[in-house]
Amino acid sequence: MAKREVKTDLWVYDLLKQANIHLDPQGSSIKEIDTALKTASKKGTGKVGFPEYVGVVKDYLLVIEDKADLAKHIKLDDKGNISAETAAITDYAVNGAVFYGKHLAENTSYKKVIVFGVSGDEKKHKITPVYIDETEFYRELLEVESFISFNEDNIDEYYIREILKENTDYEKETAEILKDASVLHEDLRNYGNLLDTEKPLIVSGILLALRESEYKNFSVNDLTGDSVKTDGQKIYDAINANLQRANVSPEVKKDKILSQFAFIKDTVKLNEVEPKLKKTPLKHFAEYLNDKIYKSIRYISSAEDYIGRFYGEFMSYSGGDGDR
Structure with missing residues (x-):
């Protein structure tokens, strides 16, 4: 078990590094936090206790x-709340995180605390954020x-x-989605x-391939216009990997879905460097989708709605009306 926990x-740590976040492991370089942790034992002994990672981003x-075990992600009490029993705090990720968050909210000057219970590994995992304010009130997100x-x-x-459940300046308006869909359709x-x-x-297909970028199996930068392993082949391989990751079954169903994307690797015009673009059309489309759509999805709760609105509008251009 210890080896799994280390993994x-x-x-x-890798996820934090990818997100460009620096947190301290097993302690804190910030004196106020480090002092508070000296009485943060999860067993309630008043002795030292350390979360896996702790630190500050802005305020x-x-x-x-x-x-390591997904079964140890969270334990609820009879009322459906995150259990505050010592055994639950010790053995479950979310419960332990909330315990440390409440302790630090009470014993430091920080008024906005976000804790994370994480369980599993790269292939199968859960990451649950919980917000704790200065009153030690918590809300699972x-x-x-x-x-x-x-x-x-x-x-x-x-x-x-x-x-706070308020709109932000980063939320794309419908007009922008309509524009993005129109521009892409024209380029296609x-x-x-x-x-x-x-x-x-x-x-x-490209959106499926971009999902593989999270697992370092695909990158738009890999699309170089190579004539041996074409850009289309790279995208096709990433689509295949993502379908496997989604456990599409039976195999005949996955193969049928995959066959619909075969033209991406087989169409010569898509895989040749276009003089005006100075890159293949496929790379141009992938860059556009990555920058305008994929990178714009910051929040998991809105991702499906955002893609759905874009895709629905795009489909209106591809509904058989050759004049659009």
């Missing part, structure tokens, strides 16, 4: 507790897939939107020479 600790105090929303660039927007017509039935497949 989880290292995986969480937010972040705390992480992790467990929607699960996230990474810590990207909590770095210096994004944490204020996350706080306003997910905790100009540079792709595609059938109307193929255009939405290009969009959905």
Whole structure:
């Protein structure tokens, strides 16, 4: 078990590094926090206790507790609240995180505390943020897939939107979505020479491939216009990997879905460097989708709605009306 816990600790460290967040492991370099942790034993003995990671981003105090076993993610009491029993605090990720968060909210000057219970590993995991204010009131938030929303660039927007439940300047308006869909559709017509039935497949295929970027299996920068392993082949391979990750079964169903994307690797025009673009059309489309759509999805609770609105509008351009 100890070996599994260490692997989880290292995986969480990698997630923090990817999000450009620096937290201290097993203690704190901030004197006020370090002093408070000297009486933070999870067993309630008044002795020292350390979460896996703790630190500050802007004026937010972040705390992480992790467990290797998904079954040790969270324990609720009879009323459906996060259990405050000593055994639950000791053995479960969310419970331990909330314990440390409350202790630090009470014993430091930080008024905004976000704690995370993390369980599992890179392949299968849960990351649950919980907000704790200066009154030690806590609120469990929607699960996230990474810590990207909590770095210096994004944490204020996350706080306003997910905790205060207010709109932010970063929320894309419908007009912007309509514009993005229109521009992409025009580019697909100009540079792709595609059938109307193929255009939405290009969009959905690239979005599936971009999901593999989270696992370092795909990057837009890898699309170099190589004639041996083409950009289309790289995208196709990433789509295949993502379908496998989603456990699409039976195999015949996965193969049928995958076959619909075969034209991405087989269409010569898509895989040749276009003189005006100075890159392949596929790379151009992937960059556009990555910058305008994929990177704009900061919050897991709005991701599906955002993609749905974009995709629905895009489909209106590809509904068989050749004049659009």
